[in-house]
Amino acid sequence: MPLLDGETWDDYINKEVYVTSTYGMSGFTAVLLHYDFRNVWVEDNNGNEHKLKHEDVYGTWILEDW
Numbered sequence: 001m002p003l004l005d006g007e008t009w010d011d012y013i014n015k016e017v018y019v020t021s022t023y024g025m026s027g028f029t030a031v032l033l034h035y036d037f038r039n040v041w042v043e044d045n046n047g048n049e050h051k052l053k054h055e056d057v058y059g060t061w062i063l064e065d066w
């Protein structure tokens with residue numbers, strides 16, 4: 001996940017994140033459930049859990065930049 005300076009993964013646990021593998025051309029919001037050094041697990045608005053690569057998950061601050 002592209003973290004801002006001073007941020008950690010723990011800053012996003014149980015908070016909204018934005019998931020996109022197309023650099024913002026498409027994606028969805030989800031809640032960060034947990035993470036490890038390889039993957040990030042999120043829950044989408046329908047209650048489905050997704051296992052993702054770190055680079056496909058962004059803090060919602062990114063939406064303000066797009």
